Amino acid sequence: MKKEALAPIFVLSLICLFVTGVLSISDMVTRPVIDEASAIRAEEARKEIMPNAGEFMPIYAEGFPNTITEAFEAANNAGYIFIVTAKGYGGNIVIMCGIGPDGRIIKTMTLAEMETRGLSTPVFEMEGEYTGKDKSLEGIDAVTGATITSNAYMGAVRDAFAAFEIVRGMQ
Amino acid sequence: MNRLSTLTNGLVKENPVLVSLLGICPVLAVSTQAANAIGMGLATTFVLLGANIAVALLRNVIPDKVRIPCYIVLVAGFVTLAQMVTEAYAYPLYLSLGIFLPLITTNCIILFRAEIFAKKNTVADSAIDALGMGAGFTLAMLAMASIREILGSGTWFGIPLPVLADDNISIFTMAPGGFVIFGILIAIVNKVSKGKAIKKKEFGCAGCPSAANCQKGGAA
Amino acid sequence: MDFKAMIIIMMSAALVNNYVLSQFLGICPFLGVSKETKSATGMSVAVIFVMLLATAVTWPIQVFLLDRYSLGFLQIIVFILIIASLVQFVEIATKKYIPALYNSLGVFLPLITTNCAVLAAVILNIKENYTFMQSMVNALGAGLGFLLAMVIFSGIREYTENTDPPESFKGIPLTMMSAAILSLSFFGFAGVIENMFG
Numbered sequence: 111m112k113k114e115a116l117a118p119i120f121v122l123s124l125i126c127l128f129v130t131g132v133l134s135i136s137d138m139v140t141r142p143v144i145d146e147a148s149a150i151r152a153e154e155a156r157k158e159i160m161p162n163a164g165e166f167m168p169i170y171a172e173g174f175p176n177t178i179t180e181a182f183e184a185a186n187n188a189g190y191i192f193i194v195t196a197k198g199y200g201g202n203i204v205i206m207c208g209i210g211p212d213g214r215i216i217k218t219m220t221l222a223e224m225e226t227r228g229l230s231t232p233v234f235e236m237e238g239e240y241t242g243k244d245k246s247l248e249g250i251d252a253v254t255g256a257t258i259t260s261n262a263y264m265g266a267v268r269d270a271f272a273a274f275e276i277v278r279g280m281q
Numbered sequence: 282m283n284r285l286s287t288l289t290n291g292l293v294k295e296n297p298v299l300v301s302l303l304g305i306c307p308v309l310a311v312s313t314q315a316a317n318a319i320g321m322g323l324a325t326t327f328v329l330l331g332a333n334i335a336v337a338l339l340r341n342v343i344p345d346k347v348r349i350p351c352y353i354v355l356v357a358g359f360v361t362l363a364q365m366v367t368e369a370y371a372y373p374l375y376l377s378l379g380i381f382l383p384l385i386t387t388n389c390i391i392l393f394r395a396e397i398f399a400k401k402n403t404v405a406d407s408a409i410d411a412l413g414m415g416a417g418f419t420l421a422m423l424a425m426a427s428i429r430e431i432l433g434s435g436t437w438f439g440i441p442l443p444v445l446a447d448d449n450i451s452i453f454t455m456a457p458g459g460f461v462i463f464g465i466l467i468a469i470v471n472k473v474s475k476g477k478a479i480k481k482k483e484f485g486c487a488g489c490p491s492a493a494n495c496q497k498g499g500a501a
Numbered sequence: 502m503d504f505k506a507m508i509i510i511m512m513s514a515a516l517v518n519n520y521v522l523s524q525f526l527g528i529c530p531f532l533g534v535s536k537e538t539k540s541a542t543g544m545s546v547a548v549i550f551v552m553l554l555a556t557a558v559t560w561p562i563q564v565f566l567l568d569r570y571s572l573g574f575l576q577i578i579v580f581i582l583i584i585a586s587l588v589q590f591v592e593i594a595t596k597k598y599i600p601a602l603y604n605s606l607g608v609f610l611p612l613i614t615t616n617c618a619v620l621a622a623v624i625l626n627i628k629e630n631y632t633f634m635q636s637m638v639n640a641l642g643a644g645l646g647f648l649l650a651m652v653i654f655s656g657i658r659e660y661t662e663n664t665d666p667p668e669s670f671k672g673i674p675l676t677m678m679s680a681a682i683l684s685l686s687f688f689g690f691a692g693v694i695e696n697m698f699g
Contacts (some may be wrong), residue, residue, distance in 0.1 A: 118347040125339075127353050130575065137364055137574040141367040147372060167593065197506055199513055201629045204487035224629075253694060304578040305532075306617050311526035353585060355612075366515050380621050380628070387617040389529065414531065456523050457685040464670075464677025472668035492556065 121189060147268035159217045163188040175179050175269040181205075181277070186212055190207055192273050196266035199225050206242075207270035213278075215240050218267060230259040243270045245271040284409055284423050286329060291413025297390045299401035299470050304390040307381050307458040308422055315438045318426035320374040322419025324363045325385055331359035331412040337400035337407035352395050353386075360386045421466075428462050429453045437458075507638045507684050508696070510631070516690040520618045521650040522683060527618030530609065531650060532676055541655040542648070544609045545604060547591065548621030551613050552622050555580075556640040557564030559623045560633050580623050581614075588614045618647055653683060 162185035174181065180193040189210040196203045208216035215260035218240045225233070232253045239250060247267065252260035268272050288322045297303045304325075335355045336343075343351045364382050367375045375382065385391070394414055399407040431437050433453030435446035452458045520526040530544065559580050567573050592610045595603040603610075613619060622643045626636035657679050666675050 118344040120443055121344055122354070125343075125354055129354055129578065133358060133361055133365075133574050133578075134366050140365040143369040144365075149367070151372075195630075199509065199517070201625075249410045258694075265586075265685075276416060302568045306525050309528060316597045319582050350582070350585060353581055357581050361577045364577070380624060383624055384526075384621060386577055386581050387615045389615060392615065436559060452685075456525065457681040458676045459525065460681035460684055462675040464681070467677065468667075468669040468674040471671075471674070496560055 116153050127167045155219060155221065155260055156184075156208075157220055159191060159206060160184050162186075166191065171273070171279065171280060173271045173276050177266065177269045178273050181273060183277070189216055190274055190277055191222070192270040194266040194269050195268070198223060198262040198263045199230065199256075201225075203259070203262050205263065205266050207267055209270060209274045213271075213274070214242055214244050215267070217241055219276060225256070225259045230256040232256065235262055240267060245274075286355045286407070287406060287409045288413040288416075291410065291415070292420065293383050293417070296321035296413075296417040298418055299466065301390075301469040302467075303420075304388045304418065305463070307384065307388065308418075308425055309392055309463060311378060311381050311458065312422055312425035313433070313454045314377070314427055314430050315423060317374070317377045318422040320367075320371070321378055321381065322422050324367065324378070324382060324388070324397070324417065325388060325418055326412065326415025328359040329394065329415045330361070330383050330390050330408060331405040332356045332395055333399040334404055335359075337402060337404040340400050348396075349392075350366075352392060356395075357386050388420060388453075390441040397492065412416060423461075425462055425466065428466075429458060433458060445458050450487060466482050508637055509651050511638045511642035511645075512694050514639050515646035515649065516687065517694060519646040519687050520621070520643045521647055522680070522687045524621070526621045529646055530612065530616055531604045531647075531654060532673075532680070535561055538652055538655045539608075541651040545644070545648035547595075547606060547610060548613055548616065548619065548647055549586055549641070550583070551591060552619055552640040552644045553637060554591075555584050555619060555623050556626055558583050558587070558637050559693050560626060562635050563627050566645060571595060576624070576627070581620060584619055584623070585614045618643065650683070654680070657683065 130203050138275070150177060153166070163186065165185040166182040167185070168188075169181050169183045172183070177194050178192055179195050182191040184190065189208055190202045193204065193206050196205070202222065203220065204222040206219045206221055207209055208218070210216045215256075217236050220237065223230075223234065223278070230253075233256050236250075236253070243250065245268070249262060252263060252264070291297065295301060298305065298308050305323055307325070313316050332352070336352060339351075345439055360383060363385070367378070367382060394410060398410045402410070427437060431435075431442065431445060432447055433451055433455075435442055435444075435449040449456075453462065509612055514520065517522060521528065521531045528546075530548075562579060563576065567576060567579065588611060588661070591613075592603070594608070595610070622640050625638055629639075631633075658676070661675055661679055663673070668676075
């Protein structure tokens with residue numbers, strides 16, 4: 111009776127171990143590729159927001175709102191970039207917000223979102239309107255039928271400004 | 282069964298999606314753009330191929346009692362491989378497939394073919410069966426996706442089409458559209474085969490051929 | 502505890518981004534649901550139970566085991582094995598303690614393993630970086646949405662059984678058309694939740 115039960119479990123365990131082994135090798139091969147590609151994409155996104163900035167240096171500060179996942183200072187005083195992850199409707203909204211030294215938005219860019227297609231699309235299509243706004247976000251209205259998404263986006267931008275104030279205060 | 286008929290079996294006579302009605306979730310979900318459909322088809326075929334070959338190789342080694350968990354581990358392994366490779370070398374595809382890439386694990390087609398075919402046939406035959414089924418799956422996906430993309434976005438493989446690009450009916454790229462187009466496709470299959478192709482009139486696993494196996498207590 | 506966020510997650514999973522009608526997850530059991538509302542309900546409750554249990558097990562394993570030891574690549578294998586085991590466990594438990602339920606669910610229980618909605622729910626919890634409570638709420642919402650879709654559809658099936666469509670549309674195509682209309686009707690929920698919480 112015992113021997114009967116042992117063989118199947120043994121085979122199953124062997125298969126599990128073998129599969130795990132193959133996958134760890136595959137992971138070791140692909141992980142560097144994935145990380146490198148991801149770093150390149152991030153750099154390209156930053157360059158898209160501030161083409162003339164040169165180098166970007168990561169910065170950290172106490173007191174950043176906890177939605178700020180990354181922050182960068184652009185060389186030659188071109189400004190700052192903040193990556194903000196906010197809670198949207200269907201999931202997280204990740205945006206990249208570039209703020210110039212004058213306290214005005216250079217550009218915002220959506221990196222990831224899972225909002226309701228169609229209804230929430232206008233929120234992301236109106237990204238261009240954020241350019242040039244200062245922290246009062248005057249003139250930006252929520253999109254009808256997508257209030258939660260709109261508010262999440264605006265909240266994310268406000269968090270970026272909050273972080274900006276902290277960084278500016280540090281100088 | 283000679284090799285050629287095994288191959289074409291999956292394409293037409295026993296097309297996994299349009300005839301056996303298996304693996305419908307990805308067909309409905311990832312068929313908004315023809316390019317994604319091809320990508321999904323390729324990924325699924327890769328997993329099908331790997332799983333069929335592995336199961337056929339080990340068919341005399343895996344004890345009957347634990348065969349379902351063993352198949353599941355093997356399938357999950359190949360899906361994980363596909364996911365790693367796609368994320369590393371085809372990132373845009375990885376993004377558009379989204380959650381459906383890992384969900385290939387629960388695609389009935391793969392477990393079904395493992396149980397019905399690979400368990401009882403040689404490695405070579407199982408490989409060919411996998412290729413045929415994968416091709417059939419990809420074909421069905423491509424048909425769905427093409428219709429939905431052309432009508433819903435006015436493009437095909439991303440290329441805008443003359444009249445339709447301006448006047449598209451976007452409901453077709455959304456959920457209800459998927460259901461409708463699939464229903465019409467099946468109705469066409471019914472019409473063309475004069476009702477003979479689709480033997481089961483019921484969906485889901487009561488009508489699924491491997492229901493008997495599931496009944497014997499899935500993982501035991 | 503951010504209750505508002507949790508409610509939005511739950512409502513979103515159940516209504517606007519309904520797993521079945523909007524995200525195309527769990528289609529097979531959905532389309533094969535019997536006309537008997539009772540077994541549709543029973544099946545859905547079993548799915549909710551498995552989803553919750555699976556989340557309760559997979560979330561800690563992901564955070565305290567897989568992430569901590571860089572074993573993220575084992576996620577799919579570990580998760581699906583956990584789901585398969587849980588389904589087995591639920592099967593054995595209902596057979597022993599609630600035989601009536603076991604008999605009415607019959608063949609549907611083992612099939613919860615290949616129900617893509619369950620695997621999708623546990624993977625999405627991680628992808629969305631939900632906390633433990635948020636994950637549980639998401640699973641609950643997903644399950645409830647599944648229940649809603651199943652129960653409504655079993656009612657619709659009763660009606661469609663008595664109709665007389667063109668020959669080639671009999672059976673599955675008609676089911677699909679009904680599903681399409683139901684899916685369309687769920688679009689309406691977007692506005693409701695917006696106004697409740699926006």
